[in-house]
Amino acid sequence: MLEAGTNPKSTTVKRCVTNALRAFLVAVPVFMFQGMTSTAQTVEAPLPPAAKPDPNAPSVPREDQIINLLDREPEPLFSDVETSYAPTLRSLAAPDGEGLDQGALYLMAKLTQDSQPLDDGLVWRIYSDTTNANGRLELVATSMGGDAEFRLDPGSYLVHTAFGYAQSTNRVVLGKEVQSKMLTLNAGGIKFGAAMKDGEAIDQEQVTFDVYGMSFDERGERNKIVGNITPGSIIRLSADTYHVVSRYGSVNAVIRADIQVLPGKLTEATILHKAADITLKLVNERGGEAIANTTWSVLSAGGHVVVEATGAFPDFVLAEGEYEALARNNGRTYLHTFEVAPGQDREVEVVTSISELVTQGAASAN
Known part of the structure; x- marks a missing residue:
């Protein structure tokens, strides 16, 4: 598999750790429909997407006028x-x-x-x-x-x-x-798949794909061609390059890659995510019962709010990185730092006991 994109991860001081996302794209055209060749090709890792145009920039008249459909010449195809x-x-x-x-x-x-x-x-x-x-x-x-x-x-x-x-x-x-x-038609297709980088299982029901065109409109947005594609689906498209966005869960586990569709070929694209499913619990002591009516905020290493929820067992898929869980209950606020490792789904306990908090603070100081 080829690495499709990497954001460096720093391991310096607390709150200075940035989230890292790496996309690995495997795209191998294989036999798809009758009459097609079985020549194998490998789609190389895409370049970073082009910069978006400034949505506040003054509009510029189109150099080519829009052609009335009724005035179109027959297409050579x-x-x-x-x-x-x-x-x-x-x-x-x-x-x-x-x-x-x-x-x-x-x-x-x-x-x-x-x-x-x-x-x-x-x-x-x-x-x-x-x-x-x-x-x-x-x-x-x-x-x-x-x-x-x-x-x-x-x-x-x-x-x-x-x-x-x-x-x-x-x-x-x-x-x-x-x-x-x-x-x-000069068309081909993409078959979508998702996995974890190191081979760990991924919840396929939480993964979706969106397919966009490569160009931006005057508002700096890409044209969405089709969305909410599930793993294993085959989408037929005209031969071209497309911008694919894969989401694992609904928070911040997002991977992007540019994928080329070849005429008469099925491009089998597997996106490798680096994320994990995290469940939060507010407890009075380690291994204790979760406290209900708790309001949660998950902060990034830079202090930005990533997601918020209310309940005893909020569950999120989070991208690899360092986070802080902020729990509010009965007028009190509790803070706990935790890390997300790819494929390591787990529970994160935020403990209310003073002794536990003191121990955690001393360990952090060391």
């Missing part, structure tokens, strides 16, 4: 194809038998130029290229699965093709004839 398919001409004939009344459009799609046509997972949508009274394109027909056949009146149409989150839109001009077209 949409091409005519020879096929043995031929709809029954009688089914296209007008009732009076004077000739064809509609045209036939037969559509197929494949991942790459060299792969076989897909037989499942496609969504085809046919739109009229003129807007209705509400200023919207009218949906004429839909089909799901593999190849698709449409019987349409002569005219110009927009064909939208979706394969997961890989999408393409093309214009077709159809007369009273049969047309067969092939779409090359």
Whole structure:
């Protein structure tokens, strides 16, 4: 596995220890769909993400004007194809038998130029290229699965093709004839996984992934493509590089990595977290019963509030590092310093007894 990003961890004085996060990304394209090669490649460790633009900076007019969808030229990925398919001409004939009344459009799609046509997972949508009274394109027909056949009146149409989150839109001009077209999606996919760096088990139910585009908008934010992906899921995407954010729990165990999707390949990406599940308890003595109605604040080594909760057994997943647990109960405040080691889930007891606090203070002084 390759190290995808490291934040140095200092081991100096208390409250001067910074949290460290290291991401390890293993991304190996493997055989995914029919017609694809099995050549293995390794995605190298990504560079740090580009700096966000200043959200307060004055807006700059776009150099390239937004192109009206109706004025778009057909995309080169949409091409005519020879096929043995031929709809029954009688089914296209007008009732009076004077000739064809509609045209036939037969559509197929494949991942790459060299792969076989897909037989499942496609969504085809046919739109009229003129807007209705509400200023919207009218949906004429839909089909799901593999190849698709449409019987349409002569005219110009927009064909939208979706394969997961890989999408393409093309214009077709159809007369009273049969047309067969092939779409090359130039798409691949990512299969997501999560683990701990040193092989310790990780609670898969607490891990999620979000996929973003690489560019920032004028507000300094990335465009989220899909979120809340669970480990083991396969997401189909256009061939490109994506910014992936993996969260373990809901506090601060967050790992980021840039992952490349190759056309016709399945990139198997495993994010390695450095965190642990911590349960806090306020007790009168070591091993005692937890005291209810306790308000908690967990502070970072720099004194910033990381998370807050109320209860006898608050439970959090925390990134590797040093923390302080601040417990408030019955008008009194108790403070305890603890460390989080990757994969070492445990209970942290905050003791109220004076003797325990004195012992802890003497040990800290030494």
